[in-house]
Amino acid sequence: MVETKKLALTGAEAVANAMRQIAPDVVAAYPITPQTPIVEYFSKFVADGLVDTELIPVESEHSAMSAVVGAAAAGARAMTATSANGLALMHEIVYIAASLRLPIVMPVVNRALSGPINIHCDHSDTMAERDSGWVQFFVENAQEAYDLTLIGLKLAEHPDVQLPVMVNQDGFIISHGVEPVELLPDDMVRSFVGEREPVYSLLDVENPVTFGPLDLYDYYFEHKRQQIAAMEKVFEVFPKVVEEFEKISGRRYACVEAYRLDDAEHVMVALGSTCGTIKDVVDELREEGKKVGLLKLWMFRPFPKEQVQRYLYGRKSVVVLDRSASFGAEAPLYAEIKSALYESPTKPLIGSYIYGLGGREILPRHIRQAFEAAINGDLLADGQGYLGLRE
Amino acid sequence: MQRTISKLLEIRWHGRAGQGAKSAAQILAEAALAEGMYVQAFPEYGAERSGAPMRAFNKISPRYIRSHSPVLNPDVVLVLDDTLLGVIPVTDGMKEDSVLIVNTSRSVDWVKNKTGFSGKICIVRATDIAFEETGRGMPNTSMLGALVKVTGTVSLETVEQNIQGTLEGKIPAKVLEGNLRALRRGFEEVTCGG
16 A cells, blocks of 8 residues: 555546556547546547557547447457437447447446436436446545546456446536545556456457357347346456455445444435535434434446345335436336345335436435435335425 | 644635636645645536636535535635626625625725625735736636635645646746736735725
């Protein structure tokens, strides 16, 4: 472990530095707000000769992901970054990247999907990709955005995993907010991520392979089963990667973070930057004698059901905050949590709140309101509440 | 230099896009971090066009700042353009002991009448200073100097070192020196009343 200096960086700049230190062979990207500064910073690193990546400015996100898929299939280490409608335009190739088992790491700066047009934060963009076969991380702050980009790369390229990884950071709140961030020394990151050793490579002419063949009812199903198995492997490999990362950084990660949960009776579950605000509210309520806590998910896909069950079984109530909606159905995180509690020996009260769509501010009093509903037994398992909404 | 403050200080900057409020908030955050405090700086984006009203925020704290909620009750409000007064509700959420710092060549009373704010008001001719020292009317560095004087949160020397470190080699030496003079003049020439 080394002493590192704290820098005042935005989430975008922190992630661009992670990319510089990873030094991918290929980066193909198309700018979209609020991902733009990641690509700006990284392009500058390339122009200044700080990294020798082949940077491909493409004409669309569909092409960005296609170029990265081609490069990764050739055996290169390849990255891109996007947001919102850019991610939606990639959608077709996002699935292909996962099914080709290409270890692409993609920072995603979360922004509301149109329409109406909105450039601010919510999680609708990444939730539309939750069944694409990518590993999905969510971060609370700029430090975690940096750390999980490095961790994500090592996880993605592990021979037992070989899957792409999205590292989600909240648009503007994290991407454009300046916070203290500690960067590891370049050489330490280089030795942590090592060199990519592709299992198969298009450029390995001694061992020719076919990528992207027609695969009908004879084998498609078996290939999908292998993808499911690879996702299960994440739970075996991820703890080893985060342990190695902790040795060099002193910072500990897991699938979930338990905040003041030891004796908590009422637990909030959430993703992303709002978790920091929730921790402050938990502290305030604790001072008032309320036994509350937070379960933050760093990993959303694969869904860490066992850890969620371990931390939620036996609680009096569970209140889930979603920053996206599933129109006509339960919100994405809520649906997962509710399903994870099906076998719970005692059924906690459970409730769902949607907040922050299109960047609507989430204030401590909104979080308090949701906790108070939980404490007062005011949750409806089949209902859906809204925080900070005018109606 | 290491120093600390006793409690969270929240700052709101009002300006027009292109006046450098975002950069000033970032420089302040870097300076406070260099002096051992915890910081956040974040701009608020609406329509991204030059001249449109915009806001930026700082939080400076003795403890690690986890919350990502916006600044609602600022301790200090800076207004980089006095044509915003009466147009944008710059005093929203201000407390009795909050301070309002305005870039204007008019008087404290004029600001008081325009805003109805009854607390401490400070004024500085930031645009004039910027024109005189750099040849451009970018008021952000003089306002930063005024803020340092009024709050004492960070030292002027640390802010100077930070501007130097960030901008050296990126802008002509003459412009950099002009900005440093504008910073010092903002510090020296700010006056308060109310």
